[in-house]
Amino acid sequence: MKKEQLKELNRWFEQGDHQKIIDEIVALPDTDIDYELTGHLIRAYNNIDDYDKAIRLLLSVQDQGKEDSLWHFRLGYAYYYSGRAWEALQQFEIAYQLNPADKQANNFVQMSKKSLASQMKKEDTPDPVITSSQKYFPSPDAEPLLPFVWVDHADSVSLILNVGSYKNKIFAERADEGFEGNGYDWGSLAAVFIEEIMPELAVQIQFDPEASMFCAYSTDGEALERFALGFKAACEDDTLIRDLFSRAELD
Template identity: 60%
Template sequence: MNKEQLKNLDMWFNEEQHELIIQELTKTALDKLEYELTGHLARAYNNVGQYGKAIILLSGVRDEGETDSLWHYRLGYAYYYAGREEEALRYFENAYRLDPTDEQAKMFIQSIGDILGENQGMQNTVVDEEALLPFRWVAHASSVSLILNAGSYKNEVFAGRIDEGFEGNGYDWGSLAAVFIDEVMPDLEGRVHFDPEADMFCAYSEDGESLKQFALGFKAACEDDVLIRDLFSRSELD
């Protein structure tokens, strides 16, 4: 690995051009990749939703990764979004043990604790999860969440205002969702809340039916290109 290659990888990551990272790093046979480059490639696979590939890749460098908090975090991330929360929890706990300053790992540990302790009340909200993809429906102990891996959906909409600073990150999705609530489903104001991160959009509610109503409506709006672009035109940069 040379400095110029690493500079390009970091630049593409910051610009959310994860496919370029994959194209660059898969020019080399995977079993010939240096450990650090393997981590970059796994992160790129995670960011484009190819969690199975990330799991396989990271598992292949387990011996080197056992003492690396970032390796544990990336593997936990892949397992989490692949719907394998119990396996994800172990890796996030290891990441946090190795790096107690890792607030993202801590957040995932708490989220998974909620998921694994989900109660029957939230399970009573029946949702066609396939219809919501790529959004992910998650039931917690006393609430439900709708989660999206930022950068994996509708990038072309956000690209229309990139000169204003929009990137399609979790905060930008939060701004778009707020306009949707205000203009399309104002009755959900105060019942559906947003808690985005840089790489993740999250809507949540203690009322499963309210979040279900939002989730179905928002996904339908996203699939209507004219409507979603119109709503986004009034989104404000966070």
């Protein structure tokens, strides 16, 4: 049944019947809508320009999609056509890193860079550092860093985390103070870690969090790798990370 259903969904996609795909999937019981069907629904919403619904659905399955290049591509696509070029660029970078054979993802990297540069010029602000997938520093082994993701840029490197599923209980312990576990909260936690555990890296490591994403970056690849491995190890030590978080300040 599932095989025939997917075949029909793909046929409707090729015919451009995106609303028919949406109607078919949303009519199913929630228990029947798995990650694969959710992907078809997201694609359909993107294709009828309902990017808000696509983004909400994508974020609802972000734990399953964190290592799926297609998930990152679809999120980047929704961000891009919502006018959120910086967030789109981050997602397309990850999609291309996870699947270097995806030429379309790389094309959207370039398109997002141009869009971002255009936006910044309109705002009459200095041009940002424009990223690309060119490697200049050997990337560390990805496995020990998960769910953090390492991203190479033209003249810098980044460590990112799509927030919402990792270490939520830690942040929940201070929810009454306003902590939500968003990217800014992770930035506050990382700042305490740097100050107390690796103060020698304070100059090299910068933070640029968003609501849905934590981001640390540096022009020094070795420094960021040291931070990445140390911070991930701290996060896995509940006693240590709780102690550090107890001194984090709400941004």
